[in-house]
Amino acid sequence: MNNETPKFRKVEPQQNKTSFRRKIGMVQSFAMALASRGIKGKKINTATKQLRVLSCFGNDSSGGVLPPCEHLGDSKEKEGMHFCEACGCGDRAGTWLIAESMEYGKLDYPKLACPLSMPGFTNYMPSKEDESVNPITRKYYIENIDYTDLQKVLVNIAEMPEELRQAMENSKNMKKNLNK
Numbered sequence: 001m002n003n004e005t006p007k008f009r010k011v012e013p014q015q016n017k018t019s020f021r022r023k024i025g026m027v028q029s030f031a032m033a034l035a036s037r038g039i040k041g042k043k044i045n046t047a048t049k050q051l052r053v054l055s056c057f058g059n060d061s062s063g064g065v066l067p068p069c070e071h072l073g074d075s076k077e078k079e080g081m082h083f084c085e086a087c088g089c090g091d092r093a094g095t096w097l098i099a100e101s102m103e104y105g106k107l108d109y110p111k112l113a114c115p116l117s118m119p120g121f122t123n124y125m126p127s128k129e130d131e132s133v134n135p136i137t138r139k140y141y142i143e144n145i146d147y148t149d150l151q152k153v154l155v156n157i158a159e160m161p162e163e164l165r166q167a168m169e170n171s172k173n174m175k176k177n178l179n180k
């Protein structure tokens, strides 16, 4: 090595836009990782449930700007309960997205698909480029949300009742046997 003083390339400071993009990547890749992990066991983790709650319910009732999903239906069976009108499962206790008190609700299922493939669901698909153009989509908004705002979404994590776990296990085994 010679004794000349080394020269370094000048690196521009990151523009606001760039750091904003990094934040997008963080929530987006986090949501993808959760979806692809194929959550196992009787409980989902808090972050998955927070993303699901945000996807379905938005946060405009708790000081945010995100409205509920346009497919979120008010239950006619029980006041205060909600179901997904797009998935075709109907309006009954087993399909309510958030159950009463600490009971097990649909958003607690480890594997759960959303008709819009929203963040937090097993079939999550990242937004397309044009979803960032005004008016933006709810999915794009969630992917861009600050991580600290995501953590503010209040959720209860319920454990899958043993009978339900057993029933799901049986139906999985039946499907396997039929495919043999």
Ligand code: SF4
Residues within 6 Å of the ligand: 055, 056, 069, 070, 071, 072, 073, 083, 084, 085, 086, 087, 113, 114, 115, 116, 117, 118
């Ligand atoms: S379409 Fe997806 S985000 Fe909308 S209510 Fe149904 S499950 Fe929730």
